[in-house]
Amino acid sequence: MAMKYCTECGKRISDQAAACPGCGHPNKSLSKNINRLYNGDKSIAVYLVLCWFLGIVGAHRYYAGKTGSAITMTILTITIIGILITSIWTLVDLIVGFCNISTPEKIFKK
Ligand SMILES: [Zn+2]
Incomplete structure (x- = not known):
């Protein structure tokens, strides 16, 4: 001790x-x-899996507690034309997630 x-x-x-x-x-x-x-x-692994499979609807952001931007992603994807934006956004989140694999507190909202 x-x-x-x-x-x-x-x-x-x-x-x-x-x-x-x-x-x-x-x-x-x-x-x-x-x-x-x-x-x-909250597991960074779950976050990355959600990001990979359901990233364009913002699933990983709901998981991380970033509800505001998660809703934005869902709306953008629903409107179809926003999918291009959310695809790039998801890719960025995926890269940022991998970069912070040992520091998940940077990803998850307190
Ligand atoms: Zn004291």
């Missing part, structure tokens, strides 16, 4: 502690870990 110093009062605390026992300041690195865990719930 690693120890760290409280950013508020400087007391030594466990990095597993939710808050500093001395001053009650929330442990930042822990909440960051929770965010990482939350991102871990």
Whole structure:
């Protein structure tokens, strides 16, 4: 178990502690870990599969929590003429997804 110093009062605390026992300041690195865990719930692999098969209707963006742009993609694809735009958009998202395979937090909206 690693120890760290409280950013508020400087007391030594466990990095597993939710808050500093001395001053009650929330442990930042822990909440960051929770965010990482939350991102871990969403799989970059699922994102890429959705992007590959259903990308033009924005399925991967719904999955990533980017609902606004996902709806835009769905509407563009429904109108048929927008498919050209969404095809390119999907390709870009696919490339960006592959580039961020080890940093999924950049893809998934918090
Ligand atoms: Zn403290």
